[in-house]
Amino acid sequence: MKIKKFVASVFTVTTLALIGISTQTQNVSAATTTTSTSGTIYVTNASGASLYAQTQDGVARIASALGSKTAWRIDKTMNFNGAIYYEVGSNEWVSASDISTEAPAVSLDKDMYINVAGGVNLYDAPNGNFTGNVASGHTMVHVYASKTDATGNTWYDVGRSQWINGKYMSTDNVKQTLTMSATAYDPVVLGSNMGYSGVAANLSKFPRGTHLRITANGKTYDRVVNDTGLFAYSNPNQLDIAMPNSQALQFGRQNVTVQVLG
Incomplete structure (x- = not known):
């Protein structure tokens, strides 16, 4: 029987977003209840997770299994006489004893x-x-x-x-975090060919080649110090960030968070 809800192997499992379990319960029999749910389960049994089908009498094992260290979306949870099962396909269930609801390391x-x-x-x-x-x-x-x-x-x-x-x-070595004032300029307008990867700063504070990560209004600019304008030269707490002129005009002057990266 083809499994229709395969998600990913353990090698990509960290990209999965877990969804909380919720919604209504339906009674199937006096000993069995099923609950609508959504989320992801992870096969932890080294031999794989056997599949079961829901029957009038409860559950019965079928001749299929899910591989170890795989991840699967679930639609429902079933409680049969205290044993918990998760539905991974159309009437295809796995036992809670073979899986985990937490992503593996x-x-x-x-x-x-x-x-x-x-x-x-x-x-x-x-x-x-x-x-x-x-x-x-x-x-x-x-x-x-x-x-x-x-x-x-x-x-x-x-x-x-x-x-x-x-x-x-x-993954970055943040050596220092500080608040500074910043403006923006377009080096092309000034006749420079330095491009938009740089930032002008006071070189006694940030020598050429210093990698700065600048956060302003929710945007992040990764820049390397490659210049010092007259304003930055005389103002150690001032940066002038290179960017296209249309963006520079919108940027104006504002306080920014600056991380010095090693």
């Missing part, structure tokens, strides 16, 4: 950076218990795995079964 082997100042608590599992240990802000940590919890938040394993919330993590 994905193996990693890379360095990341804690992108906030101060300390960040470490936990024994995603949304688990505080281990008593704290990771220092603005430091590099090696991560060994990632896992997405039921709310869609990503957590990272930093070793010794200690996990850190992904909202504090970045």
Whole structure:
């Protein structure tokens, strides 16, 4: 029997957005109830997840199975004498004992950076218990795995079964975060061929080649310091961001958040 609701293998499972379980319950028999639902389940049984069909007497195993470490959309939940099943196809059900509603961990082997100042608590599992240990802000940590919890938040394993919330993590080394004033200009209008990848800054504060990530009004500009205008030269807290003239005129002058990346 063809399965119609295949989603992805474990290698792409972190891209799935989990949807909460909800809505109405229907009685099938005195011992069986089914509930409309929506979400994603993940096969954790190394031998795969056997498929079952709903019958008048309850459930019966059929000659098909789902592969281990695969992810599937679900439509309904069934309770048969206390045993829970999830529907992954038309009258094709898997046992709760063979699956998990949480995404599995994905193996990693890379360095990341804690992108906030101060300390960040470490936990024994995603949304688990505080281990008593704290990771220092603005430091590099090696991560060994990632896992997405039921709310869609990503957590990272930093070793010794200690996990850190992904909202504090970045692949960039943020050395400093500060608030500055910024304007914008079009280098082409000034007869320059430097393009739009640069930003003019006070070179004693940000030497040429400094990578800045500038956030203004919800937009992010990744720029490298390549110039210093007269205004920026005399104002260390001023930036002049390169962009096309139409955008520069709309940008005006505003306060921006600036991250200095290493």
